[in-house]
Amino acid sequence: MAATFAFAESRDGTLRKVAFEAVTAARQAAEASGGGEVHALVMGAPGVAAHADALGRYGADLVVAVEHPGLERYNPEALAATAADRIRAGGYRAAFFAASAQGRDLAPRAAARLGVSLASDVTDFEIKGDAVLARHPAYTGKVIVTLRLTGAPAVLSLRPGAITAVEQPRTARLEQVAPAMDPAAARVVVSETSQRSGAKLDLGEASVIVSGGRGLRTAENFKLVEDLAAAFGNAAVGATRAVTDDGWRPSTDQIGQTGRVVSPDLYVALGISGAIQHLAGMRTAKTIVAINKDKDAPIFKIADYGIVGDLFEVVPRLTEEVRKARSGH
Numbered sequence: 016m017a018a019t020f021a022f023a024e025s026r027d028g029t030l031r032k033v034a035f036e037a038v039t040a041a042r043q044a045a046e047a048s049g050g051g052e053v054h055a056l057v058m059g060a061p062g063v064a065a066h067a068d069a070l071g072r073y074g075a076d077l078v079v080a081v082e083h084p085g086l087e088r089y090n091p092e093a094l095a096a097t098a099a100d101r102i103r104a105g106g107y108r109a110a111f112f113a114a115s116a117q118g119r120d121l122a123p124r125a126a127a128r129l130g131v132s133l134a135s136d137v138t139d140f141e142i143k144g145d146a147v148l149a150r151h152p153a154y155t156g157k158v159i160v161t162l163r164l165t166g167a168p169a170v171l172s173l174r175p176g177a178i179t180a181v182e183q184p185r186t187a188r189l190e191q192v193a194p195a196m197d198p199a200a201a202r203v204v205v206s207e208t209s210q211r212s213g214a215k216l217d218l219g220e221a222s223v224i225v226s227g228g229r230g231l232r233t234a235e236n237f238k239l240v241e242d243l244a245a246a247f248g249n250a251a252v253g254a255t256r257a258v259t260d261d262g263w264r265p266s267t268d269q270i271g272q273t274g275r276v277v278s279p280d281l282y283v284a285l286g287i288s289g290a291i292q293h294l295a296g297m298r299t300a301k302t303i304v305a306i307n308k309d310k311d312a313p314i315f316k317i318a319d320y321g322i323v324g325d326l327f328e329v330v331p332r333l334t335e336e337v338r339k340a341r342s343g344h
């Protein structure tokens with residue numbers, strides 16, 4: 016029975032949440048095809064093989080670890096060459112990557128090397144006979160396209176957060192191999208990665224996102240958004256383009272068609288009208304809560320819970336309630 020492949024993305028020696036989502040998806044695909052092993056590939060600087068147990072916890076039967084000092088930073092050519100070699104040799108039915116910034120670069124490179132079909136930004140998939148059906152939103156989320164991928168392996172990149180990582184413990188075997196290409200021979204080298212000082216949780220990693228729109232009126236009022244995010248614990252702060260264009264928040268916080276596309280468990284929209292371009296970036300969130308003083312705001316059409324009211328009154332009270340609920344008082 017053919018095995019299924021998952022690329023376990025890491026950064027700075029740490030596995031990213033999307034790594035567990037890819038392994039979970041591979042496990043689902045394996046079960047839907049009547050069983051078969053899940054093989055996870057993890058690449059990075061020496062030490063990255065230590066993640067084998069964690070990947071086993073999410074359902075990997077075999078962890079292929081590629082450790083090399085030249086892989087401390089993202090090395091697209093070496094990673095693509097190694098992933099493609101491994102996928103070719105493994106005879107896999109399907110190969111899962113994340114549609115993260117790294118995965119959106121890597122998955123097409125690997126698929127092109129293999130000469131196989133690729134579905135990007137997938138939010139849902141199913142195994143149907145010999146084919147893999149992959150669904151992904153298109154036209155700013157107005158339609159869901161179903162792609163039928165035939166031939167093996169089907170390469171899929173998964174929208175971060177679309178698949179919920181589930182622990183399905185296995186005792187993973189570990190295999191350590193060398194990269195298929197010397198990282199030093201790469202033509203594209205990431206020489207530096209600079210992070211904004213005080214950078215908080217990445218929007219793609221956050222299970223809760225609290226976002227603010229023009230209804231906040233000023234940059235200073237974003238304190239309300241930050242306080243609510245802090246009350247949730249590990250929540251990230253997002254914004255609409257109206258807000259980032261006005262310089263109230265950095266452009267990296269922008270969610271939408273021309274910003275980040277996210278699928279958190281919970282998305283709280285404060286003073287956001289729900290323009291189609293914003294919805295394109297967050298409509299696949301699992302639960303959407305909107306607070307808007309206009310009962311006809313389009314955001315309410317996709318919200319699971321809505322509060323029609325003045326955010327300046329509602330949000331401080333909501334923040335207090337969330338704080339109390341989390342502290343158990």
Ligand SMILES: Cc1cc2nc3c(=O)[nH]c(=O)nc-3n(C[C@H](O)[C@H](O)[C@H](O)COP(=O)(O)OP(=O)(O)OC[C@H]3O[C@@H](n4cnc5c(N)ncnc54)[C@H](O)[C@@H]3O)c2cc1C
Binds near residue numbers: 227273309
């Ligand atoms: C090509 C293109 C790409 C774009 N890409 C993006 C993108 O990636 N992301 C994005 O977000 N936008 C994008 N936009 C812009 C988008 O069309 C909207 O203009 C933008 O999303 C509106 O932001 P907003 O909801 O913050 O502001 P508004 O539309 O002005 O809405 C503000 C909302 O706040 C509510 N409000 C006001 N005061 C209060 C209060 N006291 N309490 C509660 N509610 C209140 C109002 O009722 C209103 O609904 C794009 C536009 C174009 C043309």
